[in-house]
Amino acid sequence: MSELRPGRSFVSAQQVAELAGVSRSAVSRTFTDGASVSETTRKKVLEAAEQLGYHVNHLARSLIHENSGIVCLIGADINTPYHSRLLDAITRRLQAINRVAMVINTSGDSDSVEAALRQTLNYRANATVVLSGTPPASLINTCINSGQHVILINRDDHLDGPESITVDNGVAAREAFHMLHRAGCRRIAVVSSQAGTPSLVARERGFQLAANEAGLDVSVTRAGPTGYGAGFEAGRLLLSGSERPEAAFCVTDLLACGFMDAARVEFGMNVPEDLCVVGFDDIEQASWASYQLTTFRQPIAQIAEHITTLLEREDPASVSGGRACFHAAPVWRRTVRPK
Numbered sequence: 446m447s448e449l450r451p452g453r454s455f456v457s458a459q460q461v462a463e464l465a466g467v468s469r470s471a472v473s474r475t476f477t478d479g480a481s482v483s484e485t486t487r488k489k490v491l492e493a494a495e496q497l498g499y500h501v502n503h504l505a506r507s508l509i510h511e512n513s514g515i516v517c518l519i520g521a522d523i524n525t526p527y528h529s530r531l532l533d534a535i536t537r538r539l540q541a542i543n544r545v546a547m548v549i550n551t552s553g554d555s556d557s558v559e560a561a562l563r564q565t566l567n568y569r570a571n572a573t574v575v576l577s578g579t580p581p582a583s584l585i586n587t588c589i590n591s592g593q594h595v596i597l598i599n600r601d602d603h604l605d606g607p608e609s610i611t612v613d614n615g616v617a618a619r620e621a622f623h624m625l626h627r628a629g630c631r632r633i634a635v636v637s638s639q640a641g642t643p644s645l646v647a648r649e650r651g652f653q654l655a656a657n658e659a660g661l662d663v664s665v666t667r668a669g670p671t672g673y674g675a676g677f678e679a680g681r682l683l684l685s686g687s688e689r690p691e692a693a694f695c696v697t698d699l700l701a702c703g704f705m706d707a708a709r710v711e712f713g714m715n716v717p718e719d720l721c722v723v724g725f726d727d728i729e730q731a732s733w734a735s736y737q738l739t740t741f742r743q744p745i746a747q748i749a750e751h752i753t754t755l756l757e758r759e760d761p762a763s764v765s766g767g768r769a770c771f772h773a774a775p776v777w778r779r780t781v782r783p784k
Contacts, residue, residue, distance in 0.1 A: 456494075456498055456499040456500075458472045458499070459472075460497060461490060461493045461497060461499045464493040465486075465490045465492070465493035467486055467489060467490060471490060475490040475491065476490075513545075513568065514544055514545050514571060515546075515547050515565075515569070515571060515572075516539055516544045516547070516570065516572045516573070516574060517546075517547045517549055517564075517565040517568070517570045517572070517573040518532065518535060518536070518546055518547070518549070518574050519549045519551060519561045519562065519565075519573060519574070519575050519576060520549075520551070520575075521550070521551050522671065523550055523576075525671070525672070525699065526698070526699065526726070526728035526730060527697070527698075527726045527743060528576065530728070530729075530745055531743075531745050531749070534745045534748070534749035535748075535749045535752060536548075537749070538749045538752065538753045539756075541753070542757060544571075544753075544756065547568065549564060562575075562585070562588060565588065565593065566587070566588065566593070570593060572595070572596065572756055573588060573595050574596045574597075574598065574752060575595070575597045575598060575600070576598050585597075585607055589607065594608075594755070594756065595607035595608070596755060597609050597610070598610045598611075598748065599611055599612065599614075599643055599644040600643055608755055608767050608768070609767070609768045609769070610751060610768075610769050610770075610771070611768070611769070611770045611771070612743060612744065612770070612773050613771070614647035614725075614773070615648070615651030615654075616651065616772075617648070617725065617741045618648040618649070618651030618652040618655070618694070618696075618725075619652065619654065621652060621725075621741065621775075622652050622656055622694065623655065625692040625723060626659060626661075628717075628721050628781050628782040628783070628784060629691075630692035630721055631661060632688060632689070632690045632692070633692045633693065633694065634663065634664065634666060634679075634683050634692070634693045635649055635652055635653065635663055635665040635666065635693070635694050635696070636676060636679045636683075636695040636696065636700050636701070637665050637666070637696045637700070638667055638668075638670055638671035638672075638697070638700065639667045639669060639670060639675075640670060640671045645671070645696050645697070648694075648696040648725060649696060652694050653665070666679045666683055668682060671699065672699050672700070673700070673703040673706075674703060675700060676700035676701060676702060676703025676704040676705075676706075677703035677707045678703075678707075679700070679703070679704055680703065680706070680707025684711070684712050684714070684720075685712075689712075689720075690720070691720065691721065692721040692722065692723075692781075693720070693722050693723075694722075695722060695723070695725070696725055697724065697725055697726050698725060698727065698730065698731045698740055699726075699728065699730075701722055701723070701731075701736075701738055701740070702724075702730055702731075702736055702738070704722060705720075705722055705736060705780070708720050716779075717779065717780050717781055717782045721780060721781045721782055722738065722739070722780040722781070723738075723739050723740065723780065723781060724738045724739070724741075724780075725740055725741045725743075725773070726740065726741070726742075726743050727740045727741065727742035727743060727776050731778070732778070736778075736780070737780065738778055738780050739775070739777050739779070739780045739781045740776050741773040741774065741776065742774050742775075744773065744774075747771050748771060751769055751771075
C-alpha cells in the first residue's frame with residue numbers, strides 16, 4: 446500500500462482500495478448511488494475511507510458526465526447591503542438544491558465582467574448568474590453556445606438566449622414621485638450615482654417622467670459612486686443653494702442615508718418636517734431608528750426562488766430567453782410627511 450503523506454495530497458480511491466483489499470472499481474461502486482456492491486465490501490471500503498479521510502472527487506466525476514453542478518455568481522459591489530443580502534439568499538437556495546456556488550467579484554466594468562465570464566467556461570459551470578455589470582452580448586452568446594445556462598439580473602436589453610430577471614424599477618419610481626407629490630412637495634431632487642446601471646437609470650427616468658406629467662421639472666444629481674458618501678455629498682451640494690429641495694428621491698437606500706445625514710448634520714434640517722426622503726432597496730439600515738426610511742423593498746426572496754426554479758428545469762432551452770419582472774413594494778416609515 447502506498448503511504449499517504451498528510452498535508453501533501455488528497456487521498457485517492459486507489460489508496461482506499463489498497464487499504465480495504467478490494468478493487469478500485471469496488472470503491473467507485475460503493476460511492477455511487479444505486480450501484481451493486483456487497484455489504485461486506487461496502488463495510489471494508491467505508492472503514493478504509495474513514496481511516497484515510499477519503500472524500501469523493503465530485504468535480505472530477507461531474508466533469509465526466511458534463512454536469513459540474515457549479516453555478517457562478519458574478520457581481521460588483523458585493524460588500525453593499527443589497528448585494529450581500531442577494532448573495533446570501535441565492536447561495537442558500539442553491540445549497541438547498543445541491544448546487545455549488547462560485548462567486549466571482551468584479552469591479553463591474555466591461556473588461557472585468559468579460560474576464561469573469563471566461564472563468565466560468567474554464568470551470569465548466571452549468572450556469573452563470575450575472576448580478577451586476579454589463580457583459581457584452583457576444584460573450585454571453587459564447588457561454589450559451591458552450592452549454593451554459595445564463596441568467597441576467599436587472600439588465601434592460603433584450604438578448605436571445607439568457608433568462609432575464611428584472612424589478613419594475615420605473616413603476617416603483619413613478620410611485621415614489623406620487624408619494625412625495627401627495628405630501629405637498631414641489632421642489633424635488635433625484636439623487637443617483639455615476640454607476641449608470643440599467644436599474645438605476647430606470648428609476649431616474651421613471652421618476653422624471655412622472656414629474657413631467659405633473660408639470661414639474663426635476664434634475665438628477667450624481668455626486669459619486671453608489672454609496673453613503675455620494676449621498677452625503679449630494680446633500681451638501683443640493684441643500685447649500687438658495688432654493689433647497691423640499692424632497693429627494695434617492696435611487697438607493699445607501700444614498701438616502703448619506704443624504705439625510707448631510708441634511709441633519711450639515712444644515713440642521715429635520716426629516717420629514719423640513720425635507721421628505723424616499724429611498725429604494727429596503728436594506729437593513731433603512732429600518733434603523735436613526736433613519737426610519739420610507740423606501741421600496743427589493744423582492745430578494747422571490748428573485749432567489751425564481752433562479753433556482755429556472756436551474757431545476759430539465760431542459761433549460763425550453764425557457765431560453767424568458768423574462769420575469771417582480772414588483773418592488775413600498776415600505777412606509779417616517780421620512781415622508783402624512784398626506
